[in-house]
Amino acid sequence: MNLLVWAVVLLPLGLAFASGLWGAHQRVRPLMFGLLGAFTLALVALWASGEEPVARLGDLLAGEPVNLRWTGPAAPLVVAIYAALLVYIGRTLRPMEESPPASLAIVLALSSMAIAALLVDDLLARVIALDLVSVTVVALLTVHSPASARAPALWHYVPLRVADLCFLYVALQLWRGTDTPTISVALAGAADHPRGQLLAVTAAALGAAWIKLGLPPFSGWLMAASRMRSPARLTAAAFGPPLLGAYLLSRLAPAFAAAGPAVGIALALASGFLLLWGIRNVRRGADRAGTLLALHGALGLWSGLTPASGLYILSFVPVRVVILLLYPGTDAAPAAATNQAARLVDRLGHLALTAEAELEAGIGRLTRAPEALGTHLQRAHRGRLRENLLWALLALFAILLTLLVGAGGAP
């Protein structure tokens, strides 16, 4: 059974390598169907067994064993990913020309990373998996952008990385509090943290989930993914970062509840903001798919605090796949937001140069200060011989006095 857990994580990666290596469609097809069949069988066997097998990854990170666990909350989501992958492959394999192999390989790698992120039971290993998912999604966005917009598309990684850093903060705080990076143990002890720390952890976790769900003002990457014409949008927007954000919310729900009413108030305010944003977008006729996806993501914020969270997370991938199938992509305005990011970085860079020049000038003035002071004094005392001699004698007297006192006090 443990081998099957490995198979579920590694087979999509094998598929990705196969499609990336061979490239030629006719040769890839039988191999892909073979691997896909094995993937299906592994999932069926795991599901039918009713067991919770564990595959050991080793103690690669913090000196504690890292495992992949086929457990209750994550298992149905892996099946949902598989189903979405089937829809994607079904739509890609028919008109093969529409989906270049590079994109196919990226999508399959994304599936593997997402499954690993769901199954891994170590906080740090999950941070790694989340970050790999983020990078894979950005790679997908870049590949599907026109040549001129590829470089700006890279900037979508910034908000996703911020989310990963927020989760890293959560992971390290939970680890510190419970002295273990094992997720289930760390989460069980989360409610015992000091209140201030618990609030900070909750805020960071909500921040991470907010960005992963693609909620405004961090919705740029999700909008870009939903606008793609390629079926790859099914994967990026359905089971990429959004699913992991929603899963994060559902797992951290006990910590939110322990943090007190402040979290509820924050979520109520957030809901008002999101509702207004959704209405505004719908009235403007803006990107329907993107807006619906963001509003669906916003539902996760509430469901995290209610018993409906289980239902929400189970229906997450199917609902999103339906939304994306109903509203096809247009490839419109791909890089407006990212160009803004690039312009902002340009402005910051220009400001940095000015600041450094000012700093240099300041240091220069500082180093020239003694010389300037000397020149000033020289000018002020020019032609005043007697007065200057008097000052010199006084200084000499002070030095002599110091030497005499020093000599008298010496042992």
Place this chain on the structure above:
Amino acid sequence: MTGPWAPGLVLAPALLLVASAAVLLRPGSARRAGALSLLAVLLSALPLTAAWVGRRCDVILWAPGTAEPGGTALALRLDGLSIPFVANLFAVSLLAFWYALGYLERVRRPEWCYSLLLVFVASMLGGLLADDLLLFLVSWEAMLLASALLLVGWGEGPRASAVTLRYFIYSQGGSLLLIAAMAWLAHTSGSTQPEAAFRAIRHQPLPVLQSLGAMLFVGFAVKMAIVPVHGWLPDAHAIAPMPVTILLAGAMLAMGAYGMLRFALLGLGPAALMPLQAPLMALGLVSQVYGAWQSLGQRDLKRFIAYSSVSQMGYVLFGIAALSSAGASASVHHILGHGLVKSLLFMAAGVVIASTSRRRMSGMAAIGRLLPVPALSLSIGLAATAGFPPLLGFHTEWRLLLAGLEAGHPLLAAGAFAAPVATLAYALVLVARMMECPAHEPPAPVAAPRPMRVSTGLALALVLLAGFLGGPLGRWIADLLPEMEAVL
């Protein structure tokens, strides 16, 4: 003298100095001088590797006053703290000398350049092995002198002399503080052996210890190019010939961190330094963000990478300032990673410059298409710098952040989580630039000399390997530092 391989401690720097003289005495082609230098670096690593098996080796060179209690002795020591730094020095030197075979082919007086490079490496090694304050200071000054001569003699561009003068003034300012601190230490304790000297002054009033700590921290901060004493670094890195830049960035900056750990943290102990903790952490954080911010605006590729060193040294200071064994071992881990990654970045940048004769950031458009391997090397180096898992930066980043959280300054620790975003921003600037499609097709690149390309490939392999083995590497470093664990 302890350990069967203890003589290796003398042999290694001596071999480098002999090779330095040999290169001058038997001048030949640049390639021959380079090959001899590379061989000397490789051979000098062997006795130290053997000594490492004994884990801790001491050797006394000269002991005029050891009969008296706390007397002086010129001594060398290889212990848990110096091993990772020595390993870093040899890894970076190996890459730099290999790279130099291609880079220094056409410089004037290559034998002098190689000779000084060997003296530079030998002096850094002397500093790392010195178990005597005087010997440390002599090595430190030799390191500054050798690097300054390399800058003024082989610096590129019309500003070489002015930049060297500035480098010299900054470095000597830091050195003066170190000389004053160590003279004070030796005078108060009556010994020049660091362990005995620090043991003897532990009973001094706290303000005295704190003043000493502050002097040591500032003196070594100059070498680490911590903001606001970083002014020497960007220009020096930009004008130096690439092998010198690699040694400056990969190995010499680490000397500052070594000094902080050896003399300030291990010597004075965390209790005496506790009042300095918050200011030092804040300084580390400012360096992280300021260096990254400055990188965003740079127009020159080498200055761009140089400012990223300022930022990375901020991470190291942040870890040291945590005043814990976790923070110290994370900093050492980060230094090892920084040495490899910075070498890779400068080496790949050198290949790009040699192939295209372009070093302005605006000229980097389409490099991804024209020179895919150097562009990939730059991208992987930047990803490692930005802490992208599973590359090396990630392993050190979470350790440093965890040490920061445990230091008891929650706001500073939370602020440290923002610094990697600034790092990512400048990393993306170059990666995006390399992916851009220029309006006019740039001229086709020429092939850079083979040693430059091959050594860059080796650096890339080492960066990837160190990243994938990041967890075990971190544990190896932590295991090497039992003294640190005991003191902290």
